[in-house]
Amino acid sequence: MNDSTWGTEGSLWLSIPQPFVPSPEDLALLRQACAAQLRDGGAPLRVLMLGVTPGLTAIDWPDGSTLDAVDFDPVMIETLWRDREGASCHCAPWQDMPFPDDHFDVVIGDCSFNALPAIADYDGVLNEVLRILRPSGTLAVRFFMQPAPRLTLAALMHDAAEKYAGFRDAAMRLMIPMASSDPDGTSHSRAIPGKVAEQCGDLDSFLAALGQEGEAKERALKTFGFDQRLNYPTREQVRTIFGRFFAEVDIVFPDYDCGFLCPMVSARGVADGQASTSA
Incomplete structure:
Protein backbone atom coordinates (compact mmCIF):
# COMPACT_ATOMS: atom_id res chain seq x y z
CA MET A 1 0.00 0.00 0.00
CA ASN A 2 2.83 2.40 0.79
CA ASP A 3 6.44 2.67 -0.31
CA SER A 4 7.59 3.92 3.11
CA THR A 5 10.41 2.34 5.05
CA TRP A 6 8.37 2.52 8.23
CA GLY A 7 10.77 0.50 10.33
CA THR A 8 13.40 3.22 10.16
CA GLU A 9 10.95 5.96 11.00
CA GLY A 10 9.18 3.88 13.63
CA SER A 11 12.38 3.39 15.59
CA LEU A 12 12.54 7.17 16.07
CA TRP A 13 8.92 7.50 17.17
CA LEU A 14 9.48 8.03 20.87
CA SER A 15 12.02 10.80 20.27
CA ILE A 16 10.06 12.92 17.81
CA PRO A 17 8.12 15.99 19.01
CA GLN A 18 4.56 17.14 18.66
CA PRO A 19 2.81 17.67 16.32
CA PHE A 20 4.20 14.44 14.81
CA VAL A 21 2.81 12.53 17.77
CA PRO A 22 -0.58 13.41 19.28
CA SER A 23 -0.58 15.87 22.16
CA PRO A 24 -2.86 15.73 25.23
CA GLU A 25 -5.03 18.33 23.50
CA ASP A 26 -5.32 16.11 20.41
CA LEU A 27 -6.43 13.20 22.59
CA ALA A 28 -8.97 15.45 24.31
CA LEU A 29 -10.39 16.45 20.91
CA LEU A 30 -10.62 12.79 19.94
CA ARG A 31 -12.56 11.96 23.08
CA GLN A 32 -14.77 14.98 22.48
CA ALA A 33 -15.53 13.69 18.99
CA CYS A 34 -16.60 10.37 20.54
CA ALA A 35 -18.73 12.00 23.25
CA ALA A 36 -21.93 10.32 22.09
CA GLN A 37 -20.42 6.88 22.65
CA LEU A 38 -18.64 7.79 25.89
CA ARG A 39 -21.69 9.24 27.65
CA ASP A 40 -23.81 6.15 27.06
CA GLY A 41 -23.66 5.08 30.70
CA GLY A 42 -20.03 3.98 30.46
CA ALA A 43 -21.02 0.98 28.36
CA PRO A 44 -18.11 -1.03 26.87
CA LEU A 45 -17.12 0.00 23.35
CA ARG A 46 -15.64 -1.80 20.40
CA VAL A 47 -12.85 0.46 19.13
CA LEU A 48 -10.91 0.11 15.89
CA MET A 49 -7.59 1.94 15.45
CA LEU A 50 -6.14 2.59 11.99
CA GLY A 51 -2.42 2.14 12.69
CA VAL A 52 -0.47 1.49 15.86
CA THR A 53 0.15 5.01 17.21
CA PRO A 54 1.27 4.51 20.84
CA GLY A 55 -0.57 7.56 22.16
CA LEU A 56 -3.87 6.21 20.85
CA THR A 57 -3.21 2.70 22.07
CA ALA A 58 -2.99 4.01 25.62
CA ILE A 59 -6.39 5.77 25.63
CA ASP A 60 -8.63 4.61 28.48
CA TRP A 61 -12.05 3.54 27.22
CA PRO A 62 -14.93 2.37 29.45
CA ASP A 63 -14.31 -0.84 31.39
CA GLY A 64 -14.80 -3.92 29.27
CA SER A 65 -14.05 -2.14 25.98
CA THR A 66 -11.98 -3.84 23.29
CA LEU A 67 -9.42 -2.30 20.93
CA ASP A 68 -8.47 -3.76 17.56
CA ALA A 69 -5.53 -2.10 15.81
CA VAL A 70 -4.90 -2.66 12.11
CA ASP A 71 -1.69 -1.71 10.29
CA PHE A 72 -0.57 -2.73 6.82
CA ASP A 73 3.16 -2.77 7.66
CA PRO A 74 4.48 -5.66 9.80
CA VAL A 75 7.67 -3.74 10.62
CA MET A 76 5.64 -0.84 12.01
CA ILE A 77 3.67 -3.29 14.15
CA GLU A 78 6.84 -4.92 15.44
CA THR A 79 8.36 -1.52 16.24
CA LEU A 80 5.45 0.23 17.94
CA TRP A 81 2.78 -2.21 19.08
CA ARG A 82 2.63 -3.01 22.77
CA ASP A 83 0.09 -5.54 24.05
CA ARG A 84 -2.48 -4.40 26.59
CA GLU A 85 -5.52 -6.03 28.12
CA GLY A 86 -8.47 -6.06 25.77
CA ALA A 87 -6.37 -5.09 22.75
CA SER A 88 -5.20 -7.01 19.71
CA CYS A 89 -3.29 -6.10 16.56
CA HIS A 90 -3.85 -7.26 12.99
CA CYS A 91 -1.71 -6.89 9.86
CA ALA A 92 -4.07 -6.12 6.99
CA PRO A 93 -4.86 -3.41 4.44
CA TRP A 94 -7.37 -0.83 5.62
CA GLN A 95 -9.41 -1.43 2.45
CA ASP A 96 -10.06 -5.05 3.46
CA MET A 97 -10.17 -5.57 7.24
CA PRO A 98 -11.08 -8.88 8.91
CA PHE A 99 -14.23 -7.77 10.76
CA PRO A 100 -17.97 -8.25 10.26
CA ASP A 101 -20.37 -5.50 9.20
CA ASP A 102 -21.56 -2.96 11.77
CA HIS A 103 -19.03 -4.20 14.32
CA PHE A 104 -17.37 -1.11 15.85
CA ASP A 105 -18.70 1.79 17.89
CA VAL A 106 -15.67 4.01 17.23
CA VAL A 107 -12.91 4.11 14.58
CA ILE A 108 -9.88 6.26 15.43
CA GLY A 109 -6.54 7.10 13.85
CA ASP A 110 -3.67 9.55 14.00
CA CYS A 111 -2.74 10.92 10.57
CA SER A 112 -3.64 7.50 9.19
CA PHE A 113 -5.01 8.85 5.92
CA ASN A 114 -1.82 10.86 5.34
CA ALA A 115 0.04 7.54 5.19
CA LEU A 116 -1.96 6.32 2.20
CA PRO A 117 -0.14 6.52 -1.13
CA ALA A 118 -2.48 9.21 -2.45
CA ILE A 119 -5.64 11.13 -1.67
CA ALA A 120 -7.34 9.01 -4.32
CA ASP A 121 -7.00 6.04 -1.91
CA TYR A 122 -9.29 7.61 0.72
CA ASP A 123 -12.44 6.23 -0.89
CA GLY A 124 -11.39 2.60 -0.50
CA VAL A 125 -10.62 3.03 3.20
CA LEU A 126 -13.76 5.06 3.94
CA ASN A 127 -15.91 2.49 2.17
CA GLU A 128 -14.47 -0.23 4.42
CA VAL A 129 -14.80 1.92 7.56
CA LEU A 130 -18.44 2.57 6.74
CA ARG A 131 -18.99 -1.18 6.37
CA GLU A 162 7.89 34.99 12.31
CA LYS A 163 4.87 32.81 11.66
CA TYR A 164 6.31 29.55 12.94
CA ALA A 165 8.89 30.76 15.44
CA GLY A 166 7.10 29.23 18.42
CA PHE A 167 7.38 25.69 17.09
CA ARG A 168 10.06 26.10 14.46
CA ASP A 169 11.82 22.75 14.32
CA ALA A 170 8.68 20.64 14.32
CA ALA A 171 6.93 23.03 11.96
CA MET A 172 9.73 23.07 9.43
CA ARG A 173 10.00 19.31 9.31
CA LEU A 174 6.30 19.14 8.51
CA MET A 175 5.97 22.26 6.37
CA ILE A 176 8.78 21.44 3.96
CA PRO A 177 7.18 18.25 2.62
CA MET A 178 3.79 19.94 2.58
CA ALA A 179 5.11 22.82 0.54
CA SER A 180 6.94 20.55 -1.88
CA SER A 181 3.99 18.22 -2.49
CA ASP A 182 2.98 17.32 -6.01
CA PRO A 183 -0.22 18.75 -7.53
CA ASP A 184 -2.09 15.63 -6.36
CA GLY A 185 -1.12 16.40 -2.76
CA THR A 186 1.57 13.74 -2.35
CA SER A 187 5.14 14.30 -1.25
CA HIS A 188 8.14 11.99 -1.64
CA SER A 189 10.71 12.70 1.05
CA ARG A 190 13.70 11.87 -1.11
CA ALA A 191 12.49 14.25 -3.83
CA ILE A 192 12.40 17.29 -1.53
CA PRO A 193 16.08 18.36 -1.91
CA GLY A 194 15.71 18.33 -5.69
CA LYS A 195 12.55 20.43 -5.55
CA VAL A 196 14.24 22.92 -3.24
CA ALA A 197 17.22 23.19 -5.58
CA GLU A 198 14.94 23.65 -8.56
CA GLN A 199 12.70 26.32 -7.01
CA CYS A 200 14.79 28.03 -4.33
CA GLY A 201 18.43 27.32 -5.05
CA ASP A 202 20.96 25.87 -2.61
CA LEU A 203 19.53 23.46 -0.01
CA ASP A 204 21.87 24.66 2.77
CA SER A 205 20.82 28.27 2.25
CA PHE A 206 17.18 27.27 2.16
CA LEU A 207 17.42 25.43 5.48
CA ALA A 208 19.37 28.28 7.03
CA ALA A 209 16.60 30.71 6.03
CA LEU A 210 14.19 28.48 7.97
CA GLY A 211 16.40 28.50 11.04
CA GLN A 212 17.39 24.88 10.44
CA GLU A 213 21.04 24.71 11.51
CA GLY A 214 23.14 22.33 13.57
CA GLU A 215 21.11 19.44 14.99
CA ALA A 216 17.89 20.81 13.52
CA LYS A 217 19.44 20.73 10.06
CA GLU A 218 20.67 17.17 10.58
CA ARG A 219 17.17 16.05 11.58
CA ALA A 220 15.70 17.69 8.51
CA LEU A 221 18.25 16.02 6.23
CA LYS A 222 17.55 12.68 7.88
CA THR A 223 13.85 13.14 7.19
CA PHE A 224 14.62 13.69 3.51
CA GLY A 225 16.45 10.36 3.49
CA PHE A 226 13.34 8.34 4.36
CA ASP A 227 11.89 6.44 1.44
CA GLN A 228 8.37 7.53 2.28
CA ARG A 229 5.42 8.97 0.44
CA LEU A 230 2.76 10.94 2.29
CA ASN A 231 -0.25 12.95 1.16
CA TYR A 232 -1.41 16.33 2.43
CA PRO A 233 -5.04 17.23 1.62
CA THR A 234 -6.75 20.57 2.04
CA ARG A 235 -9.69 21.13 4.36
CA GLU A 236 -12.00 21.33 1.35
CA GLN A 237 -10.76 18.01 -0.03
CA VAL A 238 -11.30 16.22 3.28
CA ARG A 239 -14.76 17.68 3.78
CA THR A 240 -15.79 16.77 0.22
CA ILE A 241 -14.44 13.21 0.29
CA PHE A 242 -15.68 12.35 3.79
CA GLY A 243 -19.01 13.99 2.95
CA ARG A 244 -19.61 11.41 0.24
CA PHE A 245 -19.69 8.72 2.93
CA PHE A 246 -20.90 10.44 6.12
CA ALA A 247 -23.86 12.71 6.80
CA GLU A 248 -21.94 14.89 9.28
CA VAL A 249 -18.28 15.93 9.06
CA ASP A 250 -16.58 18.18 11.62
CA ILE A 251 -13.05 19.62 11.43
CA VAL A 252 -11.68 21.06 14.69
CA PHE A 253 -8.27 22.71 15.04
CA PRO A 254 -6.30 22.55 18.32
CA ASP A 255 -4.97 25.71 19.94
CA TYR A 256 -1.27 24.83 20.21
CA ASP A 257 1.45 26.27 17.97
CA CYS A 258 1.01 24.93 14.43
CA GLY A 259 -2.31 23.37 15.42
CA PHE A 260 -3.71 24.84 12.21
CA LEU A 261 -1.78 22.06 10.44
CA CYS A 262 -3.18 19.19 12.53
CA PRO A 263 -6.99 19.23 12.87
CA MET A 264 -9.18 16.48 14.25
CA VAL A 265 -11.71 15.24 11.69
CA SER A 266 -14.79 13.42 12.94
CA ALA A 267 -17.63 11.91 10.94
CA ARG A 268 -20.88 10.19 11.77
CA GLY A 269 -24.12 9.13 10.16
CA VAL A 270 -24.49 7.71 6.67
CA ALA A 271 -24.57 10.02 3.67
CA ASP A 272 -27.39 9.77 1.16
CA GLY A 273 -26.64 7.04 -1.37
CA GLN A 274 -24.39 5.13 1.03
CA ALA A 275 -27.07 3.23 2.97
CA SER A 276 -26.49 0.04 1.01
CA THR A 277 -22.79 0.13 1.90
CA SER A 278 -23.44 -0.49 5.59
CA ALA A 279 -26.46 -2.74 5.15
Missing part, protein backbone atom coordinates in the same frame (compact mmCIF):
# COMPACT_ATOMS: atom_id res chain seq x y z
CA ILE A 132 -17.60 -2.13 9.77
CA LEU A 133 -18.78 0.94 11.72
CA ARG A 134 -22.18 0.79 13.37
CA PRO A 135 -24.73 3.31 12.00
CA SER A 136 -24.56 5.17 15.33
CA GLY A 137 -20.75 5.08 15.43
CA THR A 138 -18.10 7.77 15.04
CA LEU A 139 -14.94 8.03 12.96
CA ALA A 140 -12.32 10.36 14.53
CA VAL A 141 -8.92 10.84 12.90
CA ARG A 142 -6.25 13.54 13.14
CA PHE A 143 -4.82 14.89 9.89
CA PHE A 144 -1.78 16.72 8.64
CA MET A 145 -3.59 19.20 6.43
CA GLN A 146 -2.57 21.85 3.90
CA PRO A 147 -3.45 25.39 5.03
CA ALA A 148 -5.28 27.80 2.75
CA PRO A 149 -3.81 29.15 0.60
CA ARG A 150 -1.57 26.17 -0.12
CA LEU A 151 2.03 26.46 0.92
CA THR A 152 4.82 26.98 -1.57
CA LEU A 153 8.51 26.59 -0.91
CA ALA A 154 9.07 30.28 -1.59
CA ALA A 155 6.34 31.34 0.83
CA LEU A 156 7.68 28.97 3.46
CA MET A 157 11.18 30.40 3.22
CA HIS A 158 10.04 34.03 3.31
CA ASP A 159 7.34 33.75 6.00
CA ALA A 160 8.73 31.12 8.35
CA ALA A 161 10.85 33.27 10.65
Whole structure:
Protein backbone atom coordinates (compact mmCIF):
# COMPACT_ATOMS: atom_id res chain seq x y z
CA MET A 1 0.00 0.00 0.00
CA ASN A 2 2.83 2.40 0.79
CA ASP A 3 6.44 2.67 -0.31
CA SER A 4 7.59 3.92 3.11
CA THR A 5 10.41 2.34 5.05
CA TRP A 6 8.37 2.52 8.23
CA GLY A 7 10.77 0.50 10.33
CA THR A 8 13.40 3.22 10.16
CA GLU A 9 10.95 5.96 11.00
CA GLY A 10 9.18 3.88 13.63
CA SER A 11 12.38 3.39 15.59
CA LEU A 12 12.54 7.17 16.07
CA TRP A 13 8.92 7.50 17.17
CA LEU A 14 9.48 8.03 20.87
CA SER A 15 12.02 10.80 20.27
CA ILE A 16 10.06 12.92 17.81
CA PRO A 17 8.12 15.99 19.01
CA GLN A 18 4.56 17.14 18.66
CA PRO A 19 2.81 17.67 16.32
CA PHE A 20 4.20 14.44 14.81
CA VAL A 21 2.81 12.53 17.77
CA PRO A 22 -0.58 13.41 19.28
CA SER A 23 -0.58 15.87 22.16
CA PRO A 24 -2.86 15.73 25.23
CA GLU A 25 -5.03 18.33 23.50
CA ASP A 26 -5.32 16.11 20.41
CA LEU A 27 -6.43 13.20 22.59
CA ALA A 28 -8.97 15.45 24.31
CA LEU A 29 -10.39 16.45 20.91
CA LEU A 30 -10.62 12.79 19.94
CA ARG A 31 -12.56 11.96 23.08
CA GLN A 32 -14.77 14.98 22.48
CA ALA A 33 -15.53 13.69 18.99
CA CYS A 34 -16.60 10.37 20.54
CA ALA A 35 -18.73 12.00 23.25
CA ALA A 36 -21.93 10.32 22.09
CA GLN A 37 -20.42 6.88 22.65
CA LEU A 38 -18.64 7.79 25.89
CA ARG A 39 -21.69 9.24 27.65
CA ASP A 40 -23.81 6.15 27.06
CA GLY A 41 -23.66 5.08 30.70
CA GLY A 42 -20.03 3.98 30.46
CA ALA A 43 -21.02 0.98 28.36
CA PRO A 44 -18.11 -1.03 26.87
CA LEU A 45 -17.12 0.00 23.35
CA ARG A 46 -15.64 -1.80 20.40
CA VAL A 47 -12.85 0.46 19.13
CA LEU A 48 -10.91 0.11 15.89
CA MET A 49 -7.59 1.94 15.45
CA LEU A 50 -6.14 2.59 11.99
CA GLY A 51 -2.42 2.14 12.69
CA VAL A 52 -0.47 1.49 15.86
CA THR A 53 0.15 5.01 17.21
CA PRO A 54 1.27 4.51 20.84
CA GLY A 55 -0.57 7.56 22.16
CA LEU A 56 -3.87 6.21 20.85
CA THR A 57 -3.21 2.70 22.07
CA ALA A 58 -2.99 4.01 25.62
CA ILE A 59 -6.39 5.77 25.63
CA ASP A 60 -8.63 4.61 28.48
CA TRP A 61 -12.05 3.54 27.22
CA PRO A 62 -14.93 2.37 29.45
CA ASP A 63 -14.31 -0.84 31.39
CA GLY A 64 -14.80 -3.92 29.27
CA SER A 65 -14.05 -2.14 25.98
CA THR A 66 -11.98 -3.84 23.29
CA LEU A 67 -9.42 -2.30 20.93
CA ASP A 68 -8.47 -3.76 17.56
CA ALA A 69 -5.53 -2.10 15.81
CA VAL A 70 -4.90 -2.66 12.11
CA ASP A 71 -1.69 -1.71 10.29
CA PHE A 72 -0.57 -2.73 6.82
CA ASP A 73 3.16 -2.77 7.66
CA PRO A 74 4.48 -5.66 9.80
CA VAL A 75 7.67 -3.74 10.62
CA MET A 76 5.64 -0.84 12.01
CA ILE A 77 3.67 -3.29 14.15
CA GLU A 78 6.84 -4.92 15.44
CA THR A 79 8.36 -1.52 16.24
CA LEU A 80 5.45 0.23 17.94
CA TRP A 81 2.78 -2.21 19.08
CA ARG A 82 2.63 -3.01 22.77
CA ASP A 83 0.09 -5.54 24.05
CA ARG A 84 -2.48 -4.40 26.59
CA GLU A 85 -5.52 -6.03 28.12
CA GLY A 86 -8.47 -6.06 25.77
CA ALA A 87 -6.37 -5.09 22.75
CA SER A 88 -5.20 -7.01 19.71
CA CYS A 89 -3.29 -6.10 16.56
CA HIS A 90 -3.85 -7.26 12.99
CA CYS A 91 -1.71 -6.89 9.86
CA ALA A 92 -4.07 -6.12 6.99
CA PRO A 93 -4.86 -3.41 4.44
CA TRP A 94 -7.37 -0.83 5.62
CA GLN A 95 -9.41 -1.43 2.45
CA ASP A 96 -10.06 -5.05 3.46
CA MET A 97 -10.17 -5.57 7.24
CA PRO A 98 -11.08 -8.88 8.91
CA PHE A 99 -14.23 -7.77 10.76
CA PRO A 100 -17.97 -8.25 10.26
CA ASP A 101 -20.37 -5.50 9.20
CA ASP A 102 -21.56 -2.96 11.77
CA HIS A 103 -19.03 -4.20 14.32
CA PHE A 104 -17.37 -1.11 15.85
CA ASP A 105 -18.70 1.79 17.89
CA VAL A 106 -15.67 4.01 17.23
CA VAL A 107 -12.91 4.11 14.58
CA ILE A 108 -9.88 6.26 15.43
CA GLY A 109 -6.54 7.10 13.85
CA ASP A 110 -3.67 9.55 14.00
CA CYS A 111 -2.74 10.92 10.57
CA SER A 112 -3.64 7.50 9.19
CA PHE A 113 -5.01 8.85 5.92
CA ASN A 114 -1.82 10.86 5.34
CA ALA A 115 0.04 7.54 5.19
CA LEU A 116 -1.96 6.32 2.20
CA PRO A 117 -0.14 6.52 -1.13
CA ALA A 118 -2.48 9.21 -2.45
CA ILE A 119 -5.64 11.13 -1.67
CA ALA A 120 -7.34 9.01 -4.32
CA ASP A 121 -7.00 6.04 -1.91
CA TYR A 122 -9.29 7.61 0.72
CA ASP A 123 -12.44 6.23 -0.89
CA GLY A 124 -11.39 2.60 -0.50
CA VAL A 125 -10.62 3.03 3.20
CA LEU A 126 -13.76 5.06 3.94
CA ASN A 127 -15.91 2.49 2.17
CA GLU A 128 -14.47 -0.23 4.42
CA VAL A 129 -14.80 1.92 7.56
CA LEU A 130 -18.44 2.57 6.74
CA ARG A 131 -18.99 -1.18 6.37
CA ILE A 132 -17.60 -2.13 9.77
CA LEU A 133 -18.78 0.94 11.72
CA ARG A 134 -22.18 0.79 13.37
CA PRO A 135 -24.73 3.31 12.00
CA SER A 136 -24.56 5.17 15.33
CA GLY A 137 -20.75 5.08 15.43
CA THR A 138 -18.10 7.77 15.04
CA LEU A 139 -14.94 8.03 12.96
CA ALA A 140 -12.32 10.36 14.53
CA VAL A 141 -8.92 10.84 12.90
CA ARG A 142 -6.25 13.54 13.14
CA PHE A 143 -4.82 14.89 9.89
CA PHE A 144 -1.78 16.72 8.64
CA MET A 145 -3.59 19.20 6.43
CA GLN A 146 -2.57 21.85 3.90
CA PRO A 147 -3.45 25.39 5.03
CA ALA A 148 -5.28 27.80 2.75
CA PRO A 149 -3.81 29.15 0.60
CA ARG A 150 -1.57 26.17 -0.12
CA LEU A 151 2.03 26.46 0.92
CA THR A 152 4.82 26.98 -1.57
CA LEU A 153 8.51 26.59 -0.91
CA ALA A 154 9.07 30.28 -1.59
CA ALA A 155 6.34 31.34 0.83
CA LEU A 156 7.68 28.97 3.46
CA MET A 157 11.18 30.40 3.22
CA HIS A 158 10.04 34.03 3.31
CA ASP A 159 7.34 33.75 6.00
CA ALA A 160 8.73 31.12 8.35
CA ALA A 161 10.85 33.27 10.65
CA GLU A 162 7.89 34.99 12.31
CA LYS A 163 4.87 32.81 11.66
CA TYR A 164 6.31 29.55 12.94
CA ALA A 165 8.89 30.76 15.44
CA GLY A 166 7.10 29.23 18.42
CA PHE A 167 7.38 25.69 17.09
CA ARG A 168 10.06 26.10 14.46
CA ASP A 169 11.82 22.75 14.32
CA ALA A 170 8.68 20.64 14.32
CA ALA A 171 6.93 23.03 11.96
CA MET A 172 9.73 23.07 9.43
CA ARG A 173 10.00 19.31 9.31
CA LEU A 174 6.30 19.14 8.51
CA MET A 175 5.97 22.26 6.37
CA ILE A 176 8.78 21.44 3.96
CA PRO A 177 7.18 18.25 2.62
CA MET A 178 3.79 19.94 2.58
CA ALA A 179 5.11 22.82 0.54
CA SER A 180 6.94 20.55 -1.88
CA SER A 181 3.99 18.22 -2.49
CA ASP A 182 2.98 17.32 -6.01
CA PRO A 183 -0.22 18.75 -7.53
CA ASP A 184 -2.09 15.63 -6.36
CA GLY A 185 -1.12 16.40 -2.76
CA THR A 186 1.57 13.74 -2.35
CA SER A 187 5.14 14.30 -1.25
CA HIS A 188 8.14 11.99 -1.64
CA SER A 189 10.71 12.70 1.05
CA ARG A 190 13.70 11.87 -1.11
CA ALA A 191 12.49 14.25 -3.83
CA ILE A 192 12.40 17.29 -1.53
CA PRO A 193 16.08 18.36 -1.91
CA GLY A 194 15.71 18.33 -5.69
CA LYS A 195 12.55 20.43 -5.55
CA VAL A 196 14.24 22.92 -3.24
CA ALA A 197 17.22 23.19 -5.58
CA GLU A 198 14.94 23.65 -8.56
CA GLN A 199 12.70 26.32 -7.01
CA CYS A 200 14.79 28.03 -4.33
CA GLY A 201 18.43 27.32 -5.05
CA ASP A 202 20.96 25.87 -2.61
CA LEU A 203 19.53 23.46 -0.01
CA ASP A 204 21.87 24.66 2.77
CA SER A 205 20.82 28.27 2.25
CA PHE A 206 17.18 27.27 2.16
CA LEU A 207 17.42 25.43 5.48
CA ALA A 208 19.37 28.28 7.03
CA ALA A 209 16.60 30.71 6.03
CA LEU A 210 14.19 28.48 7.97
CA GLY A 211 16.40 28.50 11.04
CA GLN A 212 17.39 24.88 10.44
CA GLU A 213 21.04 24.71 11.51
CA GLY A 214 23.14 22.33 13.57
CA GLU A 215 21.11 19.44 14.99
CA ALA A 216 17.89 20.81 13.52
CA LYS A 217 19.44 20.73 10.06
CA GLU A 218 20.67 17.17 10.58
CA ARG A 219 17.17 16.05 11.58
CA ALA A 220 15.70 17.69 8.51
CA LEU A 221 18.25 16.02 6.23
CA LYS A 222 17.55 12.68 7.88
CA THR A 223 13.85 13.14 7.19
CA PHE A 224 14.62 13.69 3.51
CA GLY A 225 16.45 10.36 3.49
CA PHE A 226 13.34 8.34 4.36
CA ASP A 227 11.89 6.44 1.44
CA GLN A 228 8.37 7.53 2.28
CA ARG A 229 5.42 8.97 0.44
CA LEU A 230 2.76 10.94 2.29
CA ASN A 231 -0.25 12.95 1.16
CA TYR A 232 -1.41 16.33 2.43
CA PRO A 233 -5.04 17.23 1.62
CA THR A 234 -6.75 20.57 2.04
CA ARG A 235 -9.69 21.13 4.36
CA GLU A 236 -12.00 21.33 1.35
CA GLN A 237 -10.76 18.01 -0.03
CA VAL A 238 -11.30 16.22 3.28
CA ARG A 239 -14.76 17.68 3.78
CA THR A 240 -15.79 16.77 0.22
CA ILE A 241 -14.44 13.21 0.29
CA PHE A 242 -15.68 12.35 3.79
CA GLY A 243 -19.01 13.99 2.95
CA ARG A 244 -19.61 11.41 0.24
CA PHE A 245 -19.69 8.72 2.93
CA PHE A 246 -20.90 10.44 6.12
CA ALA A 247 -23.86 12.71 6.80
CA GLU A 248 -21.94 14.89 9.28
CA VAL A 249 -18.28 15.93 9.06
CA ASP A 250 -16.58 18.18 11.62
CA ILE A 251 -13.05 19.62 11.43
CA VAL A 252 -11.68 21.06 14.69
CA PHE A 253 -8.27 22.71 15.04
CA PRO A 254 -6.30 22.55 18.32
CA ASP A 255 -4.97 25.71 19.94
CA TYR A 256 -1.27 24.83 20.21
CA ASP A 257 1.45 26.27 17.97
CA CYS A 258 1.01 24.93 14.43
CA GLY A 259 -2.31 23.37 15.42
CA PHE A 260 -3.71 24.84 12.21
CA LEU A 261 -1.78 22.06 10.44
CA CYS A 262 -3.18 19.19 12.53
CA PRO A 263 -6.99 19.23 12.87
CA MET A 264 -9.18 16.48 14.25
CA VAL A 265 -11.71 15.24 11.69
CA SER A 266 -14.79 13.42 12.94
CA ALA A 267 -17.63 11.91 10.94
CA ARG A 268 -20.88 10.19 11.77
CA GLY A 269 -24.12 9.13 10.16
CA VAL A 270 -24.49 7.71 6.67
CA ALA A 271 -24.57 10.02 3.67
CA ASP A 272 -27.39 9.77 1.16
CA GLY A 273 -26.64 7.04 -1.37
CA GLN A 274 -24.39 5.13 1.03
CA ALA A 275 -27.07 3.23 2.97
CA SER A 276 -26.49 0.04 1.01
CA THR A 277 -22.79 0.13 1.90
CA SER A 278 -23.44 -0.49 5.59
CA ALA A 279 -26.46 -2.74 5.15
